[in-house]
Amino acid sequence: MSERRVRPRPVAGTVLLVALAVTLVPLAYLFSVSLMGRDETVAGVLWSADPHWSNWADVIATDIPRAILNSVAAAVGGSVLSLALAVPGAWAIVRHHAGGRTLAATLMSPWLLPPIVAVVPLLILLRVLGLNNTLLGLALVYALVNVPVAVWLLEGFIRRLPVEIEEAARIDGAGSVRMLWSVVAPLLLPSLVAIGIIVAILNYNEFLLATFLTQSVDSQTFPVALSLFYGDRTPHFGKIAAASFLGVVPVFAAAVFFQRWLVGGLTAGAVR
Template identity: 40%
Template structure:
């Protein structure tokens, strides 16, 4: 009995130690960035975690030198719009491929192959396409590119959710007179809603953090995103690390808030969707 209690206590200590180590591992970069945002340029060069002299000047300077808030708004707008575009295309395509067996072998291979290729390959064609469509240097054009770019990810994430729905449910809806489109909207979408929510969240994060296309397809303050804005703090001979850290914390806030807001709904939604 004593040995069992000792083993239980040992396991508990190990779990707590592992949990603490994981928290430190993931939180330390954010803590260091937050500390850097309060450092003077001399403190930044020292490389210590905590500043010797705390300064608040980095925050007003960062927001006055670079339109950080405008870029954050552009990033949020582009990510939300791109996720919507991705889901509007990916959900019917996944349903048609999995349930209706439309191009069941071709579509998965094409989507996987397109995502495996380096994104920079599509940069020049997309540049000319957006220029021809008069969507160059716009949030809408960037959202369209991100929405199409994230289609392979959305397809492969939604594929398992759609495949888990028994075919008897579709067949029962078809027997009752519901067409393919109505079956997908009324019957399938509520069942795979947790998967749609999770896929949308991942697409939002991917779009919000994307840099390559954002840097090449936007070049004005009206459309530039926060990832591109971070590079504006780098001068010819000096990098304003304190101001960059302050702007980075502000840029991280929206995506972290979205993740925290949807975390509970994702876990609860998965359980609710399985019960349905």
């Protein structure tokens, strides 16, 4: 029997090339702008004849690197806390029908409101807890804000887990906490990584809450620090582009490094 030859698929190749162009061309132009002088950015040139590498040196000398680290810390910390709260919540909703059919929608409804309505209550709450203007307080806020998203995403994955595995664990004497930690969580690990990345990116890109809850330079996140570059009457778009490119690096690095986990987690349970 002759082996089946894999036929080239021009349509798939074309779609892949278009997707790569849509993704990489804006980044390439952003890098090009980061090497332009103040006059070149408004002249409409694609590449500077005299690259200004000093733009990158000037940006690195500012508080942008610290702000990027602050954003990563708040994003990852908030994501981990969100998952820690969402796993038992989603499990209780799916397996024990906690809250009936409306609990999941009720949890999701506040997330759809404009975040500005929660700024004052959150600011007062963090002041009472002594966590105002701290990364820990911001991570806690991010965790609470994105719990509904994590619960909503986890419900579908938990429904696909075989109930027989949990029943066998109960027969062996495992309680609810032991079952969640030793049985459910390991089975959900790829999905937890994927959802954690999604929630972390939401936290990393958040601007409004970070603006009001972190006023000092030591706790400012990257979106807040980047917005300060526009404070000048004639902003230097080359430096803004360099700072923006630096801020994009952690997100792309996470997507590349966790690509296998992200794809595997999002497709888990799609095929039995």
